[in-house]
Amino acid sequence: MLPSLKAAFALLSLLELISSRPLMTTSPKLKLSEITHRIQQLNAGVQVPCNDTRVAQVAFTDRKLSEQELLCQAAMALTKVTRCKKDYEPFIINLQSLHGKTNCSLSSENEIYLRNFLPELGNFTQGMYRRLARSAAQ
Secondary structure, rough: OOHHHHHHHHHHHHHHHHHHEEEEOOHHHHHHHHHHHHHHHHHHHHOOOOOOOOOOOOOOOOOOOOOOHHHHHHHHHHHHHOHHHHHHHHHHHHHHHOOOOOOOOOOOEEEEEEEHHHHHHHHHHHHHHHEEEEHHHH
């Protein structure tokens, strides 16, 4: 009885560990899709976690900046969210793995509420996903 109880506990612990870790996808398209999907899930809830938190505004429409720079800035902006870190950690991990940079410049002169930042990030990642899908089809 005791060995089977230990095995059941180990299995439950393993399941909890797997479910608490963010999905680590390898394809950029899958990472972008996951970011967009998670944003939609957060927005579908009653309230975005820490929605009144202010983060640095990222100029996603600035054509002078590369997509990698914008992804880096978005990740950097989300790392400043400390109260709901667990909710935004999967975003940060996927954004960091997409841009591959160690640091970038981000001005905190202009700030935006997190509830407004997330849809902008979602639109940006969805656009990147579409461009990747289009280039793969050609």
